[in-house]
Each structure stands twice: as structure tokens, then as C-alpha cells.
Amino acid sequence: MSRARDLLVSTAVLLFGRGRPRLPERERIIPEKPGRPGWELVAVSLLGLGALAAIAFPLVYGLAKHIPHETQFLGLSLGLSFVLIGAALVVTGRHLIVTEEIEEDYPAEEHPEEQETLVQVVEESGDRLTRKRLFLLSLGGAGAALGVALLTPVVSLGPVFRVGPLLGTPWRRGRRLVDEDDRPWRASDIEEGTFYTAFPEGADKEDLGSSVVLVRLPKDRFQLPAQLARYPADGIVAYSKICTHAGCAISLYRTPMFEPTDPKPALVCPCHYSTFDPADGGSVLFGPAGRKLPMLPLSIDSSGGLRAAGNFDGPVGPSWWGVRLWKANPPS
Amino acid sequence: MIRKAVRFLDQRTGDAPLLRKALRYLFPDHWSFLLGEVALYAFITLVATGTYLALFYSDSTKDVTYHGPYAPLRGQHMTEAYHSVLDISTSVRAGLLIRQTHHWAADVFVAAILLHLLRVFFTGAYRKPRELTYLLGLGMLMISLLEGYLGYSLADDLLSGMGLAIGYAVALSIPIVGANLAELIWNGPFPGTDAFFSRMYIAHVFLFPALIAALLAAHLGLVALKHHTQFRSEPRQTQRKIVGVPMFPGQTPRSLGLLLVTAGVLFLLGGLVQINPIWLWGPYHTYLSTNGAQPDWYLGWLIGALRLVPSFDLTIGGYTLVPNPFWGGALFPLIVFGFLALWPLAERRWITHDYGYHNLLDRPRDAPLRTAIGLGMFTWVSMIFVAGGLDRVTVMFDVDYVTMIWVFRVAIWVVPVIVGLIAHRVCIELQHGEESERMRKRAEHRAKALAETTDVI
Incomplete structure (x- = not known):
């Protein structure tokens, strides 16, 4: 009993008793400063709190199934633990450790003698060569050739020399328009004042050339140029859904439903707010797009279903240098 | 004890003279010199949290149907990649914490680099002999922007898909080689193939981080070789004499403390402040987009440029040569980084004609x-x-x-x-x-x- 008490007392004295270790007598490097027991207490308390927060983390982790806001408590415990221990170290650095401000010389600006030696070594190393230029040229040439050889496999990454596919779309004359769940669109489904998304039947919907927006406009609203006059079917027009600016999907349809009905109806891309006019063939009304929206010619079959009457009147999606390769194939 | 350890190491490595110098390496004291350190600590947090995320992420674009715990998305088609990020956010324990901490750390990382750059620029710290250090830093900033972009693109939610579409359009818009370059990167027309996600993944978790780490090592090495700059806040501080706190014991606890506080704040943000709730955006399809989409802050300048440029393509005879996204998405950042990279040269060539050696800051x-x-x-x-x-x-x-x-x-x-x-x-x-x-x-x-x-x- 008394031994246990002695042990406790001696531990307490060792832990809490004040005193500084005696260093051998010698000239000091780090100047001697008085102790700061108050700040020591702050640092020790911060470390203790940090440890408590750290212990909370595995507890929350283990109980995660039973407590709400698991993520918040996990973050709180781990974050606080880091911050508290970090604060303890900052306190240590600022108040408990001697922070001498000392000065010393900046490193030399340059080393002229070493520079000279380096130059001499390099110059003398090639002294034995009698046709130095030829040798260096061969060395450079071989290096370059090897470099080209090593870079060649990069070509396998993609179809570098075949950019034609960028222009292709799945749309053909007579191809049915279907919705996201492959149900065919009928002309009577399309109402004014809203817009619909359609795809070519059986095609890959992710293909940039696939998706189109359908809108119905009052027939007196159209101001189509002559070559596009036959593109709408029964007041319904279809445009590529992919913005010609940066390739985002056009998912906004601006249609003022009551007075004032200005500005006029427009298709808008939410990425950079390129705005296109569905009444005149998809011209750019506002925003950065530099090219009009490609228009898809439509027809209505005998059962009222919407079908394509050909391909778009221009290349789909964002432009590139070679967009001029496009050859229009308008509906006959 | 200490003597024994020092002797053991010195006898086997001969490190004592080097270490003695390193321990007494001087750090001039000014709060603005800590900005670069914060960036370094955010980078460490990024590597640590990113490694954890990589244990659960899948880069596959295989089409799967969601049956997980988040009810609003049940039954929806999505890629395995998006599915795995949903799982990290909902099912992996502490997964959401780590994901959000990773995201916050990326935002803080770039912010700290930017502030560090501003400090270096406006105090003339980039002048001789530190031009190389400055250029290495600029290189890291550029790679960090790309790295961050790839990071949020990998989640394959609606926003990341829209971001990738814009990136594709910008790549496509580069004169002459644009289409070939885009085809090369995406392995075909957008949205590309399975291979594209593998490429983003290896670039994001290995190529770019390794590159940043290498540049970082060179950057810090150069700082140490030439020593830190200092303000002339007292007469002792001159072009030849550096005044500061030694690495040990003065600076070490402060720097370690800053590391822990930085990491701690990031974990607090990750736990308490929601960022990029990908389950709300849903999966990406080329035919979907949403209004009010905003990228991470460090790409805001690019989306701003893309939005401001008026409708204008460079065309010849009705054919597009240079499409619009080039101006805002490629030329604009090129001008900004070009300005930053060439400024030290331009300044001394045309403004100051000062080819001298500078250890003191303006x-x-x-x-x-x-x-x-x-x-x-x-x-x-x-x-x-x-x-x-x-x-x-x-x-x-x-x-x-x-x-x-x-x-x-x-x-x-x-x-x-x-x-x-x-x-x-x-x-x-x-x-x-x-x-x-x-x-x-x-x-x-x-x-x-x-x-x-x-x-x-």
C-alpha cells in the first residue's frame, strides 16, 4: 500500500515538479532564457485536448452506424485534433523554445574559380576529337532520332489522322425520332411553349450528333432563309442539342408566356449562355457561339410520327479548324 | 541517448556537417513567407487523402444501374466511375469526409499558390538570382490547375461532364492541330472511349502529382541554395547579411504547427462544409446540362473569359479557321501565363535596366x-x-x-x-x-x- 503510494507520489513529482536538466558547463550555442511554466501549461493542455479529439475519431468511426451526422463528427474530431496539436506546436515555437534571431552571410553570388575549372574540364574533355562538329552532329542526330522513335507510340492513343468521324451523325432520311426511353415522338406530342429532346431511333444517344431539341412555333413566326424553308414539319423544328460553342447540351428554352413577349423565344446553353433563334434556322442571338445551330429537316409519316428528312444543314458540336470539310446533304 | 544516435548516423552517413548546417539554416520572419508553406501542406494533405480515395475509385465507364442507398438515383443508368464516387460519398465509412477534405484541399492549394505568387510578384522576389525558382513555381501553378480540373472531371457527374465538354471544345479550337489533338486525348470524338478515363486517372493520380513533386523539390532546393529573401525591416538586414530564425529549434515547431493547423482546418472544412454534392447533380449524358453550373473557383477566370468573348470565329469564305472557345479558353490563359513568365525579363530589359543581384525585397x-x-x-x-x-x-x-x-x-x-x-x-x-x-x-x-x-x- 505504502509502496504504491510512494510510486504515485514519485511519478507525480517527476511529471509535475519543476526543474530543468543540468547541462554540462560549456559555452552555449543557444542562449539561456528563463522558463515559462504558464505557457508550458498551455501547450500541455492543448496537447491533451488534441489527444482527446484524436481518440474521439475512432469512437465516432466505430459508432458511425448509430449516430447521425457521422461525416460532421468525424471531421470535427480529426480536424480539431490536428488544429489543437498544431496550436500546441505553435505555442512551443513562439514561447517555449528559444527563437534567436541570428545573422549570417548570404551564399556567394558566384564562384568564378569553380566556373573556370568546369569550363576547362569540359573543353579539355573533347580535345581528342579531330572532327568535333561531325561528332556532335551525329550525337544530336542520333538523340533526335531515338526521341522520335520513342514518341511514335503516342499515335496509338487515338485516331490522329482520321478526324472525319467528328462530322458524322446517325441521322438519315426517314430515321424515326424517339425520346430518352426509345418511344417514338408523334407530331401531336409537340406543344408550343416548351421543348423536347429527341434521338435517332437505335443510335447511340451519347454521340454528339444524336440528340436534337424539338420546339413548335406559330407558323407566322418563322423567318427561315430560302434553303431552310422546307426543314420544319407542321410548325415543328429540330436543332442539334449540342451547342456549337463549347459542346454543352442546350437545356434552356426562353419563352415569355405572357406580355411583354419580348425578347423572342430562344434556345440557350447554360454553360456560356449562347442564345440561338429557333425561328430563323438557329442563328446566334447572343453569347459567344460563332456558328449557328445545325438544323435537322423533319417530315411526318402517315401515322403522325416524326422522322428525319435528311441530315443536319451544318456540322454538329464545337467547331475546329477543319470544320470546312463538311459537305451538306440537304433534303431532296 | 542523443549523442549515441548522432554518432551512429554520422559514422554511417557522414551527415553531421551537413545536418549542422541544415539545423542552423535561417528563415527570415514575415507572415507572407508562410503562404508557400501553406500550399506545400495542402499538397501533402492532397496526396494523403487522394491515396485513400484511389483505394475505392473505379475509372471504368461501363454502364451500370444504381441500386445504392441514395434513393433519388435508384434505377438510373450511370458509369461505374460515377457509381464508385457515389459509394465513396454514401457507403464508405469516412469516405465523404475524405472526399470533401480532398476537394477543399485542392481549392486551398491553388489559392495559397496564387497568394504566394502575388507576394513574390509585388515584392520583386523573382529578380536575379531567383528567376528559376519563380519559373518552377509558375509551372507548378499551371499543372495544379490541370490537376484540379482532372480531379473533378473523374467523378463523372453532370458537372464534370459539362466541364469535359468545354475542355474538349477548347482543345478542338486550337488552330491546325486541334481536332487531331482532341481525338488523340479522347481516343475519338467526344465523349471518347473507356480509355479516356484511364488516361485521366493515371494523369491525375500519378503523372501530374509526380511532376508537381519533382518541380516542388527543385523549387525548394533552389530556395535553400540561394537562401530566402528578406525585407529590410532593420538595418542589420542587407544585401549580404540574412537575419532570421534558425531551422532548429526556432522554426521547426512553427512549421510543423502550421502543417497540422492547415491539415486540421482542411479536415474541419471537409467535415462541416459541404462541397460538390455530386449526388445532387446526377450522372452525365452528352444531351444533359444544368443551369447555374459553376466550376471550382480556380477555373472561374476561364469560364468568365469564355462567356465574355463576343460571337466571333476567325473565318475565311464561310469556313471556320479559329473557333470561338480558343480566345477565352486557350489564348487568354496563354497571355496571362506568358505575361507572368516573361515579366522578369521584360522588367529589366525595358523598365529598370537592373541586372543586379537582389536578396532584399521591394x-x-x-x-x-x-x-x-x-x-x-x-x-x-x-x-x-x-x-x-x-x-x-x-x-x-x-x-x-x-x-x-x-x-x-x-x-x-x-x-x-x-x-x-x-x-x-x-x-x-x-x-x-x-x-x-x-x-x-x-x-x-x-x-x-x-x-x-x-x-x-
């Missing part, structure tokens, strides 16, 4: 032209950054979007010039103020001395 007022041009440039980029968020202003304050865009299209050219002129004037005035203060002090001193001597007489 205060912004000491170099009025640098401060003016730098602030003008900063205003220009900042205004374009703000333009990227104007749609939010429309939503919140009901100001007409089109009008605001037109105002900005003009203002970004006018305001930076005004800011530059004002900055220049303020610098000159501050200099004059200091000069007259110095003269006043000197006169006072002289008068006092005179009074004293007359007293004696």
Missing part, C-alpha cells in the same frame, strides 16, 4: 511601375473571373444578364488601366511622403543638435 511602393502594371493585370483577370459568375448575380439580384455582359466587355479594358494609374500615383505619393518625413526628421535632429551646442555656448 515594397510595392518602391517599384511603382511594377505595382501599377501588376495590379492592372490582376484587376483584368479578376474582373473576367467575376464575369464568370454574373449569371448568379442575375439569379440573386435580378439584374439583366445581357446588359451586365456588355458592361463587362467594355469595363475589363477600362478599369484595369484606371487601377494601374491610381496605383502608380499612390506609390509615388507614398515615396514622397517618406522622403519628406525623412527630411523632417533630419532637420529636427539638426535643429536639436544646434540647440544643444548653442546651449553649451
